[in-house]
Amino acid sequence: MPQPVIATVGASPIGRTDLPGRDLFSVALAEAFEGLPDPVDLVGAVYVGNQSETYEHQIMQGTLMAEWAGVGMVPAERVEGCAAAGALALRHAVKDVRNGEHDGVLACGVEKMTAGGTGGATDALSAAFDRAIEQRSGVTAPSQYALLASRYLHETEATEADLAEIAVKNHTNAAANPRAQFSEAIDAETVLDSPTVAPPLKLYDCAPVGDGAAAVLVTTAEIAADLGVPAVSVDGVGAAANNVAVAERDMTHIEGAAAAAETAYAEAGLAPEDIDIAEVHDAFTVCEALLSEAVGFAPEGLGYQSHLSPEARDDGWTDVELSTSGGLKARGHPIGATGLLQAIEAYEQLTGAAGGRALDGAEHALLLNEGGVADAVTVVHILSAGAEPDSGVATGTKEVTR
Amino acid sequence: MPQPVIATVGASPIGRTDLPGRDLFSVALAEAFEGLPDPVDLVGAVYVGNQSETYEHQIMQGTLMAEWAGVGMVPAERVEGCAAAGALALRHAVKDVRNGEHDGVLACGVEKMTAGGTGGATDALSAAFDRAIEQRSGVTAPSQYALLASRYLHETEATEADLAEIAVKNHTNAAANPRAQFSEAIDAETVLDSPTVAPPLKLYDCAPVGDGAAAVLVTTAEIAADLGVPAVSVDGVGAAANNVAVAERDMTHIEGAAAAAETAYAEAGLAPEDIDIAEVHDAFTVCEALLSEAVGFAPEGLGYQSHLSPEARDDGWTDVELSTSGGLKARGHPIGATGLLQAIEAYEQLTGAAGGRALDGAEHALLLNEGGVADAVTVVHILSAGAEPDSGVATGTKEVTR
Numbered sequence: 001m002p003q004p005v006i007a008t009v010g011a012s013p014i015g016r017t018d019l020p021g022r023d024l025f026s027v028a029l030a031e032a033f034e035g036l037p038d039p040v041d042l043v044g045a046v047y048v049g050n051q052s053e054t055y056e057h058q059i060m061q062g063t064l065m066a067e068w069a070g071v072g073m074v075p076a077e078r079v080e081g082c083a084a085a086g087a088l089a090l091r092h093a094v095k096d097v098r099n100g101e102h103d104g105v106l107a108c109g110v111e112k113m114t115a116g117g118t119g120g121a122t123d124a125l126s127a128a129f130d131r132a133i134e135q136r137s138g139v140t141a142p143s144q145y146a147l148l149a150s151r152y153l154h155e156t157e158a159t160e161a162d163l164a165e166i167a168v169k170n171h172t173n174a175a176a177n178p179r180a181q182f183s184e185a186i187d188a189e190t191v192l193d194s195p196t197v198a199p200p201l202k203l204y205d206c207a208p209v210g211d212g213a214a215a216v217l218v219t220t221a222e223i224a225a226d227l228g229v230p231a232v233s234v235d236g237v238g239a240a241a242n243n244v245a246v247a248e249r250d251m252t253h254i255e256g257a258a259a260a261a262e263t264a265y266a267e268a269g270l271a272p273e274d275i276d277i278a279e280v281h282d283a284f285t286v287c288e289a290l291l292s293e294a295v296g297f298a299p300e301g302l303g304y305q306s307h308l309s310p311e312a313r314d315d316g317w318t319d320v321e322l323s324t325s326g327g328l329k330a331r332g333h334p335i336g337a338t339g340l341l342q343a344i345e346a347y348e349q350l351t352g353a354a355g356g357r358a359l360d361g362a363e364h365a366l367l368l369n370e371g372g373v374a375d376a377v378t379v380v381h382i383l384s385a386g387a388e389p390d391s392g393v394a395t396g397t398k399e400v401t402r
Numbered sequence: 403m404p405q406p407v408i409a410t411v412g413a414s415p416i417g418r419t420d421l422p423g424r425d426l427f428s429v430a431l432a433e434a435f436e437g438l439p440d441p442v443d444l445v446g447a448v449y450v451g452n453q454s455e456t457y458e459h460q461i462m463q464g465t466l467m468a469e470w471a472g473v474g475m476v477p478a479e480r481v482e483g484c485a486a487a488g489a490l491a492l493r494h495a496v497k498d499v500r501n502g503e504h505d506g507v508l509a510c511g512v513e514k515m516t517a518g519g520t521g522g523a524t525d526a527l528s529a530a531f532d533r534a535i536e537q538r539s540g541v542t543a544p545s546q547y548a549l550l551a552s553r554y555l556h557e558t559e560a561t562e563a564d565l566a567e568i569a570v571k572n573h574t575n576a577a578a579n580p581r582a583q584f585s586e587a588i589d590a591e592t593v594l595d596s597p598t599v600a601p602p603l604k605l606y607d608c609a610p611v612g613d614g615a616a617a618v619l620v621t622t623a624e625i626a627a628d629l630g631v632p633a634v635s636v637d638g639v640g641a642a643a644n645n646v647a648v649a650e651r652d653m654t655h656i657e658g659a660a661a662a663a664e665t666a667y668a669e670a671g672l673a674p675e676d677i678d679i680a681e682v683h684d685a686f687t688v689c690e691a692l693l694s695e696a697v698g699f700a701p702e703g704l705g706y707q708s709h710l711s712p713e714a715r716d717d718g719w720t721d722v723e724l725s726t727s728g729g730l731k732a733r734g735h736p737i738g739a740t741g742l743l744q745a746i747e748a749y750e751q752l753t754g755a756a757g758g759r760a761l762d763g764a765e766h767a768l769l770l771n772e773g774g775v776a777d778a779v780t781v782v783h784i785l786s787a788g789a790e791p792d793s794g795v796a797t798g799t800k801e802v803t804r
Contacts, residue, residue: 020534046643053455054520057537059529060484060646063778067645073661076643076779077490078482082462088479092494099501118456118520127461132422135459241448241478243469244462259475376465377478 004097005231005387007104007217007224008032008039009344014212014332015181021056021112022068024213028108028337029069032215036227040069042219044102046076047092049085049109051335052124054117065108081241082128083283084371085109086214086339087379093218094234094381104219109337113209121209125335128372130244142206142284144246144373146198149286151251153200158304160200163285164191165307167204167329170282174326176357179344181210181332191285205285207327212334214341221387230351232365236270236382238263242375249374256375257294257368264366264380265296272296273318275382276362277349279342281370282327291368292322295380320366321359324349339369339379350385406499407633407789409506409619409626410434410441411746416614416734417583423458423514424470426615430510430739431471434617438629442471444621446504448478449494451487451511453737454526456519467510483643484530485685486773487511488616488741489781495620496636496783505622511739512615523611527737530774532646544608544686546648546775548600551688553653555602560706562602565687566593567709569606569731572684576728578759581746583612583734593687607687609729614736616743623789632753634767638672638784640665644777651776658777659696659770666768666782667698674698675720677784678764679751681744683772684729693770694724697782722768723761726751741771741781752787 010031012024019027033039046066053059059078066076079088086109093105113121125141134144152158168188174180191204224231240263242249242256249255265271272295280291289303298305299316310319325331325345328338346365348354363385371377412433414426421429435441448468455461461480468478481490488511495507515523527543536546554560570590576582593606626633642665644651644658651657667673674697682693691705700707701718712721727733727747730740748767750756769783 022534052461053529056533057529058533059454059482060531060774060778062483063643063774064532064646066643067647073642073644073658075493075641076483077486077641080461080480080482081464081478084479091477095497095501095503099497099503101497101501127455127459129462130466131458131460132424239477239479240475241465241468242475244466245469256475372462372465376462 001098002100002220003387004094004218004234005221005224006234006343006347007219007227007229007231008036009347010215011179011341011344012213014179014334015210016114017211021110021213022064024112024211025065025108025110026068028213028215032217040071042104042217043071043074043106045074045096045105046071047089047105047107048078049089049336049339050078051080051082051085051111052127054124055112055115057117061110069106081377082371083335083338084369084377084379085336087367087369087381090216090339090343090381091237091239091379094237097218097220103223104217107216107218107340108214109340110213111334111336112211113334114211133245142198142201145284145286146201147246148251148290148374149200149284152286152290155252156301156304158289160192161188162304163205164188166285166288167191169307170323170327170329173324173357174330177326177331180326180330181208182330201284207283207329207333210332210334212332212337214337214344216340216343224387231387232347232350232383232385233387234381235384236264236268238380239378241377244372244376246373252290254290254294254375257291257370257378260378260380261295264382268382270364270382275318275320275364275366277321277324277346277359278366279323279325279327279345280368282323282329283333285329288322295366295368324357324359342367342369343381346383350383403500404502404622405789406496406620406636407623407626408636408745408749409621409629409631409633410438411749412617413581413743413746414615416581416736417612418516419613423512423615424466426514426613427467427510427512428470430615430617434619442473444506444619445473445476445508447476447498447507448473449491449507449509450480451491451738451741452480453482453484453487453513454529456526457514457517459519463512471508483779484773485737485740486771486779486781487738489769489771489783492618492741492745492783493639493641493781496639499620499622505625507620509618509620509742510616511742513736513738514613515611515736516613535647544600544603547686547688548603549648550653550692550776551602551686554688554692557654558703558706560691562594563590564706565607566590568684568687568690569593571709572725572729572731575726575759576732579728579733582728582732583610584732603686609685609731609735612734612736614734614739616739616746618742618745626789633789634749634752634785634787635789636783637786638666638670640782641780643779646774646778648775654692656692656696656777659693659772659780662780662782663697666784670784672766672784677720677722677766677768679723679726679748679761680768681725681727681729681747682770684725684731685735687731690724697768697770726759726761744769744771745783748785752785
C-alpha cells in the first residue's frame, strides 16, 4: 500500500472577507501550489468539504473547485457532514492514495459564512439538527452545546473559570499564528464578562463565524520526495457517526469521538501518550475538555485541565499540547474548511514551519473534526513527522507571513 | 481484490408523497433489508446522495440515515454533485468494498423535492449553476438544457418529433415498471402539444419533480452467496467532472460522460457493443440522444434513434435497450436517489426480477448519472449478471408489486 502523505498546504485569510467562496479557494490553492512544477498534473481527484449551499446558493462545489483549479476531467465531488466536511474530504483523499486509486488527490474546504444566505449562519448550522425533533424546538448550536457544558460542569470539578482559561490559551496560541482570525491575546475576565449566549456559554466560549478556504494535497511519500517538499505521513484515520439527536446520547462521554480515535490509533499503531500536539474541534470551550477525555489524553472528568501546562495537570494526563493553532475558538472555524485548517497546523508543526508557536520535537499529531452536536459524525486523523522514504523527504520549511 | 456486488435493493414510491425524506428512506430500506438475517451487521459505512438541504432544511443526512437504519458508530456522510449524488454514493460503496475497507456498505439516496423549501425545486436546482456567471443571468435547468437541444437539432437530422418519441418510449417502459412515477403510456402528440418550457423543450420532454428514496447494499460476492440473495457484480466505475458553465463546453459532445464511460469500460473489460441495457440520465429527452453518442452506443448525430428498436436504427448503433425502467423521464427523478434507482433497474433486469419489462438474456448494464448541466459531473457504472463465486450465487428473484 502506498504511504499517503500531505505534501503541500494552503489557506485563505479567515474571518469576514471581501471574496466569494471560490476566490477564497483560489487564494488557498495558490499558496498550496506555489513553486510546484505542473501541480495540476498531480491531481487525480478533488474532494470539497462544504457545509451549506445557503450561504452562496451554490451546490456542485466539487466541480466548481476542480474547474477553478484548472483540473480537468477527474472525479470531483462535495462531501458534507456539517462541520466535519473538511476532514471527510481529507479522509477520502487519504483513502484514495492508500488504496492506489490515485497518486495525488486535492482535499479542499470552503465556507463563505458571512454571505448571509437565506437565514445566516445560525440558521444554516441549525440544519444539522434533526428537522422533525430538534429544529422544530428552535434549538441552535450554542443552545445544544450549552446542554453539554451544563452537564459537564455538574458532573466534574470544572468551573466556568476553567472553561474561560481554555479560551485564553487558544487566543494566546492564535496570536502566534499568522493564519488566525483573532490575533490578540485575551484574559479570563474578558471571557467571563462577555455576553451570555446560552448559559453557561458566553460569547468568548464560542468559536466565531468566519469565511475561509483551505487546500491540502495528499500524495505518496515517493512523489513528495521527488517534488522535494516537506511531507507528513497520514498514519491513521477513523470515522464514526453517532446519532443526530443529543437527547439520545450520553452528553459527557463522546462515544463517537472515542470510536473514531480508536480506529485511528489502531491504524497508526500509536497510543494517546504518543501524541505531541492535537486539534480537537473546540467549537465551544467545553469541547476541548470533553474531547481530550474521549481520545484518551485526559482521565474522565479532568479534560478541563487542557489549558494547563503538562506538568501542572493531574496524574493520568498525557503531555499533549492542545490547539496550538488557536483552535476553532481563535484560529477560526469556517465550517467546511476547518478540518483542513487543522491539517495545515499539523503540517506546519511537524515540518518545522510553525514559527513562534512551534512545539519543539513534535512528532505525532492528532486531528479531530466533528459535525453536528459533538459526535453526530467524527473524523480523526493521526499524522507523523517525516515520511517514507525517509532519505528522500526534504526538511525545508515554508513560512507563512501575512 | 474483493469483487463488489449489489446484493439487495429497495426504493420508496416516487412522486408527490406524504412522507418526509427520512421516512421515504425507511420505506426503501425496509424493502432492501426484508428477509435478510441481521442486515444492520452487514453495514460498515453509509453514503447518502442528497442534492439540496433547502427542501427540508436538513444537512447531516449521512448520520441521519445511518441512525434511522439502526447502524451505529460507522463512517456515514452525505455526498453531493447535484443529480449525480446517488451514483457518487454508489461509487464510494463500490470502492470501499473493492479496496477491502468494508465488507458491506449501504449506498442511499433521498430527495424530498415537493417539500418546497425556500424556493422550490427550480430554485434548489439552479444552485448547481455558477453563482457568479450563470445564476445571476436567471438560468434554470430547462433553459440550459434547451440550449443543448437547440444545438443538437441544428447540427443533426433529429427533429422535435424524434425527441418526442424518446419520451413516448420511456413512458411505455414506465408503464411496465411498478416503481415508476408515471404508469400510463403517452403518444407523440401528447409530447408535441404539451406546453413549452424552454424551446424546443416542452413539458413532456422534461423529467418530473418528485420525492423518492433508494437503498442499495454493496458487499462482496462471497457474502452475497452466503446470504443466498441474487447479486450483480459491479465491474467498472468511472467518474469525471467537466466544468460547471455550459458556455465553456462543446454542447453536443458530452466529453465528461465520454471520459467517465471510458474509465468504466476499461475497468470492466467491456465495450459499448457488450452492453444490453442502459440508463443514461434522460433528465430531458435530448439527453438520451446526446449520451447514447457519448458512451459509444450510437454514431455521432444518430443518438436520437434511441427510441427505435435495435433493428430499425442506422448502421453503427449497438443493440442496447435504453431506459427500460422508464428513465428519469417517466420512472421519475428524485434527484439524490436517481443514481440508485438506475442501479435498482439494472439489478432487477440482471437478476430476472424485471417482470413484464424484462429484456431476455440481458447480461451487462451501463448506468450513467450526471449532475449540473450535462457533464458538469458524470458517474458511470457497469454491472454484470451473476457474480463470482458463480456456484454460490442464488438466482432467485424478488418481484416488486405495488
